[in-house]
Amino acid sequence: MSLRRVAALAIKEVREITRDRLLFTLAFLLPPLMMVVIGFGVNTDVREIPIVVLDFDRTHSSRELAYKFRDSQYFDFVGYVEQERQIQRLITDNQARAAIVIPPKFHEQLRSGQPASVQTIIDGSIPPRAETVGGYVASVIASFSHRQVTDQLARTRGITPSAASALANPISLETRFLYNEAMTSRWAIGPGCIMTVLAFIPPILASVGVVREKESGSIDNVYSSTLTRPEFVLGKLIPYVLISSISFFVLFATTLLVFQVPFRGSPIAFSVTGILYVTCTTMMGIIISFFVRSQIAAVILAVLITLIPTLQYSGMIVPLSSLSDAGQIQARMLPASYFYEAIQASFLKGTGFAGLQQPIAALLVYSLVLYALCCLKFSKRPKS
Amino acid sequence: MNDHDSPALLWAWRLAVVCRKELVQFFRNWILALFMLYSFTMMAYQNATAISRELKHAGLVVIDNDRSKTSRDLIYRFQEPRFQLIEQLENSREGVLRLDDGDAALVLDIPQNFGDDLMNGRHTQLQLQLDGADSARAYLAASYAERIVRQFSTETVRQQFADEPLPIVENDERVWFSPNHEETLFLAIQDLAQHIFLFSILLPASALAREKERGTVEQLLVSPLSPLQIMLGKIVPMVGIILLTSVLSLFLIIEGALALNVRGNIGLFLGVTALFSGAAAGLGIAIASLTRNMGQVGIVSITLMPILFMLSGSDTPPEMMPDALLPVMYLSPLHHYLNAAFGILIKGADITTVWDSILYMAILGGCVFAFSLLRFRQSFR
Numbered sequence: 215m216s217l218r219r220v221a222a223l224a225i226k227e228v229r230e231i232t233r234d235r236l237l238f239t240l241a242f243l244l245p246p247l248m249m250v251v252i253g254f255g256v257n258t259d260v261r262e263i264p265i266v267v268l269d270f271d272r273t274h275s276s277r278e279l280a281y282k283f284r285d286s287q288y289f290d291f292v293g294y295v296e297q298e299r300q301i302q303r304l305i306t307d308n309q310a311r312a313a314i315v316i317p318p319k320f321h322e323q324l325r326s327g328q329p330a331s332v333q334t335i336i337d338g339s340i341p342p343r344a345e346t347v348g349g350y351v352a353s354v355i356a357s358f359s360h361r362q363v364t365d366q367l368a369r370t371r372g373i374t375p376s377a378a379s380a381l382a383n384p385i386s387l388e389t390r391f392l393y394n395e396a397m398t399s400r401w402a403i404g405p406g407c408i409m410t411v412l413a414f415i416p417p418i419l420a421s422v423g424v425v426r427e428k429e430s431g432s433i434d435n436v437y438s439s440t441l442t443r444p445e446f447v448l449g450k451l452i453p454y455v456l457i458s459s460i461s462f463f464v465l466f467a468t469t470l471l472v473f474q475v476p477f478r479g480s481p482i483a484f485s486v487t488g489i490l491y492v493t494c495t496t497m498m499g500i501i502i503s504f505f506v507r508s509q510i511a512a513v514i515l516a517v518l519i520t521l522i523p524t525l526q527y528s529g530m531i532v533p534l535s536s537l538s539d540a541g542q543i544q545a546r547m548l549p550a551s552y553f554y555e556a557i558q559a560s561f562l563k564g565t566g567f568a569g570l571q572q573p574i575a576a577l578l579v580y581s582l583v584l585y586a587l588c589c590l591k592f593s594k595r596p597k598s
Numbered sequence: 599m600n601d602h603d604s605p606a607l608l609w610a611w612r613l614a615v616v617c618r619k620e621l622v623q624f625f626r627n628w629i630l631a632l633f634m635l636y637s638f639t640m641m642a643y644q645n646a647t648a649i650s651r652e653l654k655h656a657g658l659v660v661i662d663n664d665r666s667k668t669s670r671d672l673i674y675r676f677q678e679p680r681f682q683l684i685e686q687l688e689n690s691r692e693g694v695l696r697l698d699d700g701d702a703a704l705v706l707d708i709p710q711n712f713g714d715d716l717m718n719g720r721h722t723q724l725q726l727q728l729d730g731a732d733s734a735r736a737y738l739a740a741s742y743a744e745r746i747v748r749q750f751s752t753e754t755v756r757q758q759f760a761d762e763p764l765p766i767v768e769n770d771e772r773v774w775f776s777p778n779h780e781e782t783l784f785l786a787i788q789d790l791a792q793h794i795f796l797f798s799i800l801l802p803a804s805a806l807a808r809e810k811e812r813g814t815v816e817q818l819l820v821s822p823l824s825p826l827q828i829m830l831g832k833i834v835p836m837v838g839i840i841l842l843t844s845v846l847s848l849f850l851i852i853e854g855a856l857a858l859n860v861r862g863n864i865g866l867f868l869g870v871t872a873l874f875s876g877a878a879a880g881l882g883i884a885i886a887s888l889t890r891n892m893g894q895v896g897i898v899s900i901t902l903m904p905i906l907f908m909l910s911g912s913d914t915p916p917e918m919m920p921d922a923l924l925p926v927m928y929l930s931p932l933h934h935y936l937n938a939a940f941g942i943l944i945k946g947a948d949i950t951t952v953w954d955s956i957l958y959m960a961i962l963g964g965c966v967f968a969f970s971l972l973r974f975r976q977s978f979r
Contacts, residue, residue, distance in 0.1 A: 234891070255905075255920065255923040255926070308941070327764065328765065329767070330767050335773075338776030339940045352748075352771070353744070359767035363755065363764050386723050387725075388723055389726045389743070389744070390725070391727075392727055393730045393731040410904060422893040514630065515633060531734060532649050533732060535654055535703070563731050565698055
């Protein structure tokens with residue numbers, strides 16, 4: 215391998231990239247912008263779930279239950295409805311995500327100390343959301359129920375309300391979220407964005423960079439030169455890894471400064487992981503470029519092979535443990551799942567270098583395998 | 599063509615000619631065509647079956663300081679498929695270490711005398727620690743754990759006061775449209791929408807960018823075609839191909855391989871899909887008219903895509919969106935399309951319900967279309 219030849223190709227490539235000023239600027243400017251929009255836009259704090267009430271009872275008790283939803287910041291009380299048909303229409307039209315049906319004799323039953331039941335209807339068209347909405351509705355009803363039982367016990371036993379409250383709900387659950395106590399969604403999304411952005415920018419730049427030469431025919435210069443296959447791959451790789459590494463540091467700084475995510479790990483070890491990760495994704499772009507002949511195919515393949523799987527299989531949106539076996543394998547085939555481990559270890563958990571050993575080893579192996587594949591797949595005498 | 603033909607017919611004929619040229623060009627790029635077919639069929643199947651947004655096999659570590667029948671009863675409630683009991687540990691410090699490793703999602707700490715306290719009507723407190731770094735999982739796990747403990751608490755009360763009726767209010771929950779929290783249809787539609795969006799933006803955009811890069815756009819400009827015809831020539835064939843693959847995906851994958859029942863009117867759904875695809879194609883042309891080569895088109899449109907995916911409303915509903923971003927959400931055709939698609943296919947909505955989404959898409963599409971046409975006229979005069 216001649217370093218001089220590699221350097222010559224790399225320098226030519228850097229010149230070519232920096233000459234397309236608009237592309238160069240966009241490649242650096244758009245990702246942090248996208249990160250800010252997504253980081254502040256994706257919100258997991260539940261509020262103002264639109265809800266309607268169908269009250270067949272129309273008594274003091276039923277109004278009290280409805281008031282609990284009115285009073286809660288988690289719900290937006292849209293109003294009362296008269297018939298079940300209206301619930302159907304409102305839920306279909308997204309004007310309500312849940313409905314409470316209070317049966318007749320609700321008040322009578324509670325007054326006489328009998329158990330009662332209310333029906334809750336949840337819009338299940340988006341299942342993960344239905345889960346959340348159902349949980350919040352259930353907790354409001356439970357707190358109402360608790361109040362009824364406490365009142366009755368205090369009355370019949372002649373004990374203090376607090377003693378009655380303990381009797382009515384003997385177990386309480388204290389929940390603590392470690393590493394992100396307030397569950398600030400920005401803290402979870404920000405570092406995840408580094409991973410997402412670096413999953414698709416390097417492969418697009420790299421694959422377009424190679425395929426453009428194929429389209430314009432200037433790749434024939436390479437075919438007829440003394441440049442060997444490993445030299446060509448390395449010469450193409452270095453400039454894009456360099457650019458993507460700068461991009462990595464820009465995004466890293468954005469998470470720290472704009473999102474103010476606490477960084478508790480080793481910055482050097484994390485940077486090494488980041489550079490290895492962009493090396494992997496850049497090589498994915500180079501491999502794509504060997505298979506296709508047009509830039510459009512390169513871009514679309516890059517998105518479908520890197521961006522969409524990264525969003526779905528990295529663990530950022532969908533918990534890894536929730537994937538099927540095939541999904542788990544798919545996740546492990548992506549460099550993103552290893553980088554995401556490193557992100558969690560470095561940002562919120564702060565397990566330091568110990569937590570990064572495994573991801574670094576995995577990404578190193580990954581990049582070596584990809585490099586070997588690139589060298590094997592690249593042919594200086596294409597078939598057509 | 600001869601002189602007797604009406605101008606409208608001539609106009610349509612010319613449009614048909616450019617459309618045909620575009621189709622020929624598309625199918626010559628057979629790698630892309632094959633890959634598109636793959637992504638609308640096999641990839642769609644994989645994405646709909648492999649992913650679950652629910653809690654599954656969340657690793658649970660229990661620190662049972664009580665070791666009574668009651669505590670074992672409670673632990674038994676944390677069951678597969680939602681939870682997976684990894685092990686029982688002696689102290690909570692070890693539990694936190696398991697959270698650090700990422701092996702465990704939650705650690706449940708049961709205090710001493712838990713069973714005794716409950717038996718004697720004393721209040722008792724459980725502690726739950728969750729891995730907040732994996733926020734998606736932590737939220738779900740906390741919500742389920744709360745439900746389980748609440749249920750257990752209510753049952754304990756009911757046992758204690760077995761001879762005395764209590765005014766307990768039961769929550770009889772019915773989930774409409776997906777009674778068993780069946781996610782596959784939701785995931786399949788979401789995936790289809792994302793693929794339609796991706797191809798609708800990129801195919802016309804690249805068709806234009808390629809001509810600009812090679813200079814063949816000059817040939818189009820000296821031809822008797824109007825800018826509108828050139829634009830429509832890029833959009834119509836691509837929308838047609840995308841519509842065809844969507845039909846394939848709907849019948850072959852969603853209704854065929856996945857055996858899912860869709861409600862609603864398929865014709866209405868396809869009409870809405872055509873409108874959405876057209877609006878997205880307009881966006882693609884707008885991007886291509888602002889940039890100079892395929893690399894730029896790629897970077898701009900692909901950066902926009904995750905933003906529009908995330909702001910589409912299937913992850914964060916509009917009422918939870920920060921006020922500053924709400925307008926961006928309404929500007930995304932994907933948001934309106936998903937509203938309409940979920941409405942029609944999952945909820946069985948008809949046009950009287952989804953007309954507003956259709957209107958929004960039509961207005962958005964019209965605006966980007968007008969913008970691109972204007973840009974197009976300016977840049978090539």
